[in-house]
Amino acid sequence: MSYPLRRLLVFPLVMLGVSVFVFIAIRLVPGDAITAMLGTESGLLTPAQREALTAYFGLDQNWFVQFWRWLSRVLQGDLGISTTYGKPVMTIILEHFPLTLELAVLSMLIAIGIGLPAGIFAATRKDKPSDMAVRVIAMVGQSTPGFVVGLLLIFVLSVGFGVLPQMGTFVPLTEGISRNLAQMILPALTLGTAFAAAVIRISRSAMLDILREDFVRTARSKGLSRRRVIWRHALPNALIPVVTLSGVEFGYLLGGAVLVEQIFALPGLGRVVLDAIQQRDYALVQGSVLFIAFNFMVVNLLVDLAYAALDPRIRFETK
Amino acid sequence: MTGLLSVRDLRVGFGAHPEDNEVVHGVSFDLGPGETLAIVGESGSGKSVTAMAINRLVDFGGGRITGGQIEFAAGDGSVSDLARAEENMLETIRGREIGMIFQEPMTSLNPVLTVGTQIEEVFRLQHGMTRADARIAAREALERVRIPDAARRLTYAPHQLSGGMLQRVMIAIALAGNPRLLIADEPTTALDVTIQAQILGLLAELKRDTDTGMIFITHDIGLVAGFADRVMVMQEGRVVEQGPLDRVLDAPEHPYTRHLLEAVPHFSDGKSARRDGARGGGARTALDVEGLSVRFPVRSGLLKRHSGNVHAVEGVSFDLMRGETLGIVGESGSGKSTTARAILGLETPARGRIETGDAGEAGRPVQMVFQNPNASLNPRLTVEQILAEPYIAVGRRIDADARARMAGLLERVELPQGSLARYPHEFSGGQRQRLCIARALMLNPSVLVLDEAVSALDVSVQARVLDLLVDLQKEFHLAYLFVTHDMAVVERIAHRIAVVFAGQIVEIGPTAEVLANPRHSYTRQLIAAVPSLERRHSAFSVDTSAIPSLVRPVGWEPAPVPWAEAGADHRFRAEG
Numbered sequence: 001m002s003y004p005l006r007r008l009l010v011f012p013l014v015m016l017g018v019s020v021f022v023f024i025a026i027r028l029v030p031g032d033a034i035t036a037m038l039g040t041e042s043g044l045l046t047p048a049q050r051e052a053l054t055a056y057f058g059l060d061q062n063w064f065v066q067f068w069r070w071l072s073r074v075l076q077g078d079l080g081i082s083t084t085y086g087k088p089v090m091t092i093i094l095e096h097f098p099l100t101l102e103l104a105v106l107s108m109l110i111a112i113g114i115g116l117p118a119g120i121f122a123a124t125r126k127d128k129p130s131d132m133a134v135r136v137i138a139m140v141g142q143s144t145p146g147f148v149v150g151l152l153l154i155f156v157l158s159v160g161f162g163v164l165p166q167m168g169t170f171v172p173l174t175e176g177i178s179r180n181l182a183q184m185i186l187p188a189l190t191l192g193t194a195f196a197a198a199v200i201r202i203s204r205s206a207m208l209d210i211l212r213e214d215f216v217r218t219a220r221s222k223g224l225s226r227r228r229v230i231w232r233h234a235l236p237n238a239l240i241p242v243v244t245l246s247g248v249e250f251g252y253l254l255g256g257a258v259l260v261e262q263i264f265a266l267p268g269l270g271r272v273v274l275d276a277i278q279q280r281d282y283a284l285v286q287g288s289v290l291f292i293a294f295n296f297m298v299v300n301l302l303v304d305l306a307y308a309a310l311d312p313r314i315r316f317e318t319k
Numbered sequence: 320m321t322g323l324l325s326v327r328d329l330r331v332g333f334g335a336h337p338e339d340n341e342v343v344h345g346v347s348f349d350l351g352p353g354e355t356l357a358i359v360g361e362s363g364s365g366k367s368v369t370a371m372a373i374n375r376l377v378d379f380g381g382g383r384i385t386g387g388q389i390e391f392a393a394g395d396g397s398v399s400d401l402a403r404a405e406e407n408m409l410e411t412i413r414g415r416e417i418g419m420i421f422q423e424p425m426t427s428l429n430p431v432l433t434v435g436t437q438i439e440e441v442f443r444l445q446h447g448m449t450r451a452d453a454r455i456a457a458r459e460a461l462e463r464v465r466i467p468d469a470a471r472r473l474t475y476a477p478h479q480l481s482g483g484m485l486q487r488v489m490i491a492i493a494l495a496g497n498p499r500l501l502i503a504d505e506p507t508t509a510l511d512v513t514i515q516a517q518i519l520g521l522l523a524e525l526k527r528d529t530d531t532g533m534i535f536i537t538h539d540i541g542l543v544a545g546f547a548d549r550v551m552v553m554q555e556g557r558v559v560e561q562g563p564l565d566r567v568l569d570a571p572e573h574p575y576t577r578h579l580l581e582a583v584p585h586f587s588d589g590k591s592a593r594r595d596g597a598r599g600g601g602a603r604t605a606l607d608v609e610g611l612s613v614r615f616p617v618r619s620g621l622l623k624r625h626s627g628n629v630h631a632v633e634g635v636s637f638d639l640m641r642g643e644t645l646g647i648v649g650e651s652g653s654g655k656s657t658t659a660r661a662i663l664g665l666e667t668p669a670r671g672r673i674e675t676g677d678a679g680e681a682g683r684p685v686q687m688v689f690q691n692p693n694a695s696l697n698p699r700l701t702v703e704q705i706l707a708e709p710y711i712a713v714g715r716r717i718d719a720d721a722r723a724r725m726a727g728l729l730e731r732v733e734l735p736q737g738s739l740a741r742y743p744h745e746f747s748g749g750q751r752q753r754l755c756i757a758r759a760l761m762l763n764p765s766v767l768v769l770d771e772a773v774s775a776l777d778v779s780v781q782a783r784v785l786d787l788l789v790d791l792q793k794e795f796h797l798a799y800l801f802v803t804h805d806m807a808v809v810e811r812i813a814h815r816i817a818v819v820f821a822g823q824i825v826e827i828g829p830t831a832e833v834l835a836n837p838r839h840s841y842t843r844q845l846i847a848a849v850p851s852l853e854r855r856h857s858a859f860s861v862d863t864s865a866i867p868s869l870v871r872p873v874g875w876e877p878a879p880v881p882w883a884e885a886g887a888d889h890r891f892r893a894e895g
Contacts, residue, residue, distance in 0.1 A: 214426040223414030236431045312476035
């Protein structure tokens with residue numbers, strides 16, 4: 001059986017493990033869903049009303065029964081009803097995920113588009129002023145917290161120059177590409193900055209290692225141009241750590257970027273999960289964590305497949 | 320200038336201040352078309368740096384040419400000074416005019432590109448071929464270096480080919496541009512002796528059939544004896560002697576050349592085997608191995624089903640006396656190191672018996688010295704800590720006696736006084752290997768397993784370490800299991816030789832007997848492949864037969880191969 005198929009077989013096991021973990025963790029947080037849902041008005045409930053509500057959401061059963069009921073519904077594709085929104089969890093996730101996905105993709109494009117060329121550029125000019133400059137920029141980019149970068153970008157571009165609308169009601173990609181991108185570019189840049197800095201650092205050091213390899217010397221002895229030596233011979237070998245890093249970062253971003261969503265008032269998945277935890281919205285927390293875990297596993301699988309595509313020595317069948 | 324290459328007073332330095340850090344100090348030589356120059360020297364002699372200064376690859380290793388000229392006559396008749404050439408111009412010289420073959424074929428090819436791609440790109444760049452034409456040319460190039468099934472091999476990645484195959488691919492790449500000068504930097508050092516003979520055969524053929532000039536860099540003067548026209552001996556960045564091959568070999572003028580010629584162990588068909596045999600009346604057995612088999616399971620499929628075994632070692636039997644050396648020779652993958660590891664208890668035998676004569680004072684009668692002294696000493700430990708480790712391993716205290724033993728052993732292996740507080744990096748390669756030997760002797764073992772223990776050392780250092788081993792053997796009555804691929808070394812150190820092929824001993828007996836009168840076809844093949852000064856005018860043939868696979872289905876048992884006697888204590892496997 002091929003490696004990707006075997007990996008897919010592991011998926012359900014990991015999902016089950018994640019489900020159990022989240023199920024218990026969220027219930028260990030003090031407070032209950034009904035109180036959180038109704039806020040101060042929960043004091044006005046009669047014990048009977050409270051009981052009825054608890055029973056409606058199935059919260060009167062013991063944990064095993066609750067988990068079993070939830071799990072059997074999940075297996076039928078039903079993630080349950082959110083206590084805060086009063087809507088199916090799946091609907092809520094699907095409403096907010098496109099934004100998160102778009103943000104993650106844009107950040108990664110920015111990170112790799114800037115980071116990879118910059119890292120290679122720095123590696124081929126090791127210890128020259130241009131390399132030093134790239135390294136300082138990468139260091140600053142990586143050590144500055146994202147929200148500082150975000151606030152700075154808002155201030156400089158929107159307030160200072162009056163370009164780019166910064167906030168307002170979110171416009172989905174499907175309802176106007178340019179208006180959507182105008183809203184997304186700042187948050188994507190904010191996330192992409194630290195991401196790009198990490199890509200610069202890792203691609204520079206991977207490239208430096210590869211440029212010292214014997215086979216690069218062989219490539220030069222053939223009379224290949226400097227450009228071909230770097231792009232055709234060295235780069236594919238240097239990409240593996242870059243792919244690893246990008247995969248992990250991208251996986252995290254698919255779980256939502258709470259801070260940046262908050263700063264730019266974007267209704268992404270990160271804020272949904274944060275609110276759900278505060279509201280003890282058990283079904284929503286469980287459903288979205290399961291969804292995030294699934295995405296993470298898909299990304300990991302894609303990363304592994306990318307390894308095999310990059311390096312013929314990685315043959316999964318023989319593992 | 321009339322020839323192909325004329326190097327005058329070449330100086331090369333490294334680092335930010337190359338003038339102050341010069342490693343090649345004024346080297347001059349000439350090379351004509353079709354001529355082969357051997358540059359001989361030990362590590363640090365500047366031989367590789369000199370060669371890589373010619374096509375200026377030295378620039379990429381942090382080197383700078385600080386003086387001199389490298390005049391090269393290109394194919395179009397123009398002569399240029401490569402020492403002053405710009406990088407753009409050098410790119411037109413490399414590959415097209417000057418091809419290069421490197422020492423390590425395993426690391427010198429790009430692991431993520433197929434060998435086809437790596438050959439084709441030279442044809443496309445240097446001859447302006449289309450992709451389809453380049454593919455045909457690449458296949459022909461592989462056929463030229465005798466790679467069977469060339470069309471299919473083009474699609475292989477380097478890791479799918481053996482070292483010998485890869486070095487042939489390297490040669491195909493170097494020849495693809497039809498260079499007028501070929502630089503070969505220790506092209507066979509990393510290869511087995513039979514594969515080495517094939518590569519040398521290919522290069523000799525090339526020399527015969529074309530007028531390509533060749534620079535062959537080697538530490539082994541015997542290796543080039545077969546086809547070099549001229550020899551240049553280097554020491555510490557200077558040329559100490561150069562001249563026609565026969566003149567330098569037969570009447571060396573410089574003491575260092577004479578020293579090199581003496582230090583390199585020359586294979587002489589058993590004539591220089593040791594005569595101080597330990598067998599005979601009263602010899603005690605140090606090690607007795609009977610029917611040893613080591614197998615590694617091969618697992619496949621989803622459930623990791625046990626589908627077969629690699630029969631790495633199969634039915635190996637021998638005994639070893641105190642004060643005796645048994646040389647185990649064979650090619651990489653033949654099971655010699657696995658045998659050694661099983662004796663140390665590092666591999667679990669599938670079957671067989673390993674008995675040691677003495678339990679040894681610490682219950683550890685067998686100790687080991689590894690090939691690479693740089694990798695087998697922890698760089699963060701001082702010499703004292705390194706020597707203390709065997710004691711700690713058996714739970715002994717480091718007391719005054721232990722310290723006295725350390726000091727005594729260090730003196731015995733001729734390491735300087737006051738070494739105890741120093742770190743491994745402060746010692747030379749030879750000194751580090753002495754340190755490893757001292758460590759192995761800490762527990763007063765009866766058997767020392769030496770796995771390619773002198774292979775990584777320069778020839779003159781190697782000779783001194785071998786002398787030390789012989790002295791220690793006599794003094795402590797040690798039994799040596801000496802695993803090596805080097806026939807000339809084993810001839811000098813071993814009393815008896817076991818020839819291993821495909822996991823089995825095919826021939827075993829006294830060194831002089833086995834080497835002078837080999838009976839098994841593989842032993843003969845092995846001996847025929849050893850280059851030597853005496854055989855310098857005989858040609859090597861190119862054999863492309865492959866070694867049989869050692870993977871067998873579960874439950875497979877080898878058919879018993881009868882032994883044939885060839886004299887007292889000299890046995891070999893009968894061949895069908």
